[in-house]
Amino acid sequence: MVDAATPVVTASGLVKRYGEIVAVRGIDFSVHTGECFGFLGPNGAGKTTTMKAIYGLAEMDEGELTVLGLDVRAQRREVNARIGVVPQEENLDRGLTVRENLSMHALFHGLQPDGRIDELLRAAVLDQRAGSRTQELSGGMKRRLLVARALVNDPELVVLDEPTTGLDPQARLAVWSVLERLKARGVTLIVTTHYMEEAERICDRLVIMDEGEIVARGSPAELRSRYEQETLEGVFLELTGHSLRE
Amino acid sequence: MTVPATLAAYLPSPRHAARVWRRELRVFAKVWKGALLPQFFDPLFYLLALGFGLGTYLTHVQGIPYKQFIASGLVASAVMWAASFESTWNAFFKMEEERLYDAILTTPVQVQDLVVGEVAWAATRALIYGTSFLGIVAAFGFVRSPWALAVPPFLALGGACFAMLGITFTSLSPRIELFSFYFTLFITPLFLFSGIFYPLERLPGWVTTLAWFTPLYHLVQITRPLVLGPDALPVLGNALWLAVLTATLYVVPVRAMRRRLVA
DSSP states (O other): OOTSOOOOEEEEEEEEETEEEEEEEEEEEEEEETTTEEEEEETSSSHHHHHHHHHHOOOOSEEEEEEETTTTTTTHHHHHHHHEEEEOOOOOOOBBBBHHHHHHHHHHTTOOOOOHHHHEEEHHTGGGTTTGGGGGGGHHHHHHHHHHHHHHTTSSSEEESSSTTOHHHEEHHHHHHHHHHHHTTOOOOEESSSOHHHHHHHOOOEEEEEEEEEEEEEEEHHHHHHHHOOOOOHHHHHHHSSOOOO | OOOOOSGGGOOOOOOHHHHHHHHOOOOOOHHHHIIHHHHHHHHHHIIIIIIIIIIOOOOEEETTTHHHHHHHHHHHHHHHHHHIIIIIIIHIIIIIIIIIHHHHHHHSHHHHHHHHHHHHHHHHHHHHHHHHHHHHHHHHTTOOOOOGGGGHHHHHHHHHHHOOOOHHHHOOSGGGHHHHHIIIIIHHHHHHHHSSSSSSSTTTHHHHHHHHHHHHHHHHHHHHHHOOSSTTTHHHHHHHHHHHHHHHHHHHHHHHHHHHHHO
């Protein structure tokens, strides 16, 4: 485990270009142990690219990025062994059942499937569907399975890219309660969202991104009071002059 | 664009590659009876149609009964087809439709392990299909040499070679439609012009020269002498050819796949 004084993620001067487009323009941030850290911003703000750099599906062109004290370029296997990832797009294994999705992900981590799989299935309220193919699941069930899959290696950090986008209110509440339970256990969370109320409810600290830059940072309460706004939506409008959801 | 700077980015971990292989085996164990069983019969139909049909009129080729001649060659093509399907359509589906490779790459398994694991699996599947067909050939009484027992490892090698070719094409192919070209312009011509159905020796010299550059020709040059005997020594040269091509290609899919998946 990382001790409380060490940041779980430190990023400085991160830049990512896709051809002519600069997706991330020199951002700095650090995420502390045990907190829920949010990335708020419209589509195309650079949130997903930043998440992917943390979990290994993107490489920044410039800057320094460490996760759990490890350099993401040189120590990718070690980083990935200790983090969990909930991607924006569903990427479950359609050739396998719900249970096998978890046991196979455990195998990729080099872990033997054990009682933990049952525990995760129960926590995700999928124990009745353990033998189903993933395509038979509803959107909310798939998302719960993705979250359960991210937890098979008992990660110290879980990165969730828009974990509630497209979910109905009940399914969203279910995801939030999972996140709250994880946080209570001391797991560090990084969440991207473009829902204000989500950020207000679950994030201890957050950054607001727009066009590849961090335009504001702080706790939800600090941001509201600093910009004299009643909601984060108001903060965002104040900062960028356009609506958060576009 | 990411250019991996270190050798480490190309050095696979056998332990991690084996995890990818085990995933494929698990799925194969579930679906083979339904989806993949028909492919076992493919070479059998060629053997029946050409061996027993054409073979009625054309009894001997190079002093070998025609049925035995093509049966020993079809063992090689069974390997080619199995490895090629697995490393093209199936791999592309996992990469682009399921985004399964994205999920795998968020674990300690990395791109180089993924390529090696997938190639090893496709080679295994080719070994299963090739060996099954060899069993059918033996049941027909078309095996004449005890050296046939040595065939399976070479089928795995040939499978690895075709899998590496397939995964290379997959890693570079922007769209799934292009696989039709791979099969129509590459795999099918190999099937027809690699000495399975007729010997190439009497054809113009450039045909054999061209054939030398194709992997199926070399695999046929391995299976036929081992199944029919007794000329087993040239097998090693052909095996070396396949091994060199497989190893040489390796960096291409690793590099292309990384550029594609870790953007």
